[in-house]
Amino acid sequence: MSRALWLALVLVLTLVLAPQVLAQEAKDLDKILEEVRAHGYLNVPVEHGRFLQLMVELSDAKRVLEVGTSTGYSGLWIARGLRRTGGKLVTIEIDKDRAATARANFKKAGVDDLVTPHHGDAFQVVPKLEGQFDLIFLDAGSFKAFFDAVAPKLRPGGVLLSHNALLLKDDTQKMLDAAKADGRFLTSVVQIGSDGFAVLHKRRPELK
Numbered sequence: 001m002s003r004a005l006w007l008a009l010v011l012v013l014t015l016v017l018a019p020q021v022l023a024q025e026a027k028d029l030d031k032i033l034e035e036v037r038a039h040g041y042l043n044v045p046v047e048h049g050r051f052l053q054l055m056v057e058l059s060d061a062k063r064v065l066e067v068g069t070s071t072g073y074s075g076l077w078i079a080r081g082l083r084r085t086g087g088k089l090v091t092i093e094i095d096k097d098r099a100a101t102a103r104a105n106f107k108k109a110g111v112d113d114l115v116t117p118h119h120g121d122a123f124q125v126v127p128k129l130e131g132q133f134d135l136i137f138l139d140a141g142s143f144k145a146f147f148d149a150v151a152p153k154l155r156p157g158g159v160l161l162s163h164n165a166l167l168l169k170d171d172t173q174k175m176l177d178a179a180k181a182d183g184r185f186l187t188s189v190v191q192i193g194s195d196g197f198a199v200l201h202k203r204r205p206e207l208k
């Protein structure tokens with residue numbers, strides 16, 4: 001077989017097979033997401049998971065940080081978006097058993113190449129992380145304290161999301177007040193169902 005014919009065959013097979021492989025992967029992930037949620041611990045609701053994926057894709061995030069992995073459910077939604085953006089997730093969980101379960105779930109879902117799970121206290125782990133992140137998701141309460149810890153790790157132009165903006169209204173407000181005092185953040189609260197997210201955009205200084 002000539003080289004040209006061989007290349008043409010590879011191209012055709014890729015075009016035909018790749019969408020089927022991706023569709024199968026998406027189905028597999030749907031199933032695993034259901035299983036993880038069924039055996040999970042305080043995981044985000046489905047529509048909040050979809051919002052996280054949306055935010056990853058919308059911001060074209062390449063580096064995402066999550067505080068509060070639990071069993072990996074929200075991480076799986078984030079990873080779903082990262083498959084498309086070509087990015088990676090660093091996620092931190094203080095509870096040993098949940099951290100181990102999350103690690104297993106990431107492997108089972110075939111996204112362990114995209115996720116670096118840390119078992120530890122985020123207040124200890126975050127300062128040791130190198131570089132900055134495009135998107136940060138806080139889901140472990142104590143938002144003001146975590147905001148102070150992660151704000152230097154958010155790149156200008158990046159987005160910080162925190163969960164339970166309605167359920168943990170007072171805690172969320174303390175963080176929003178800190179973001180206002182900081183002066184670099186444009187903020188809003190988005191309600192999805194009965195709860196929602198605080199959305200904090202760290203504006204680039206040149207666009208002020």
Ligand SMILES: C[S@@+](CC[C@H](N)C(=O)[O-])C[C@H]1O[C@@H](n2cnc3c(N)ncnc32)[C@H](O)[C@@H]1O
Pocket residue numbers: 041042043044067068069070071072073074075092093094095098120121122123139140141
């Ligand atoms: C609401 S759950 C996270 C749910 C997860 N994001 C999901 O949707 O699948 C909060 C998690 O944060 C963890 N956590 C609390 N304090 C932490 C800390 N200082 N560092 C890391 N994880 C912490 C808890 O152990 C708990 O598993």
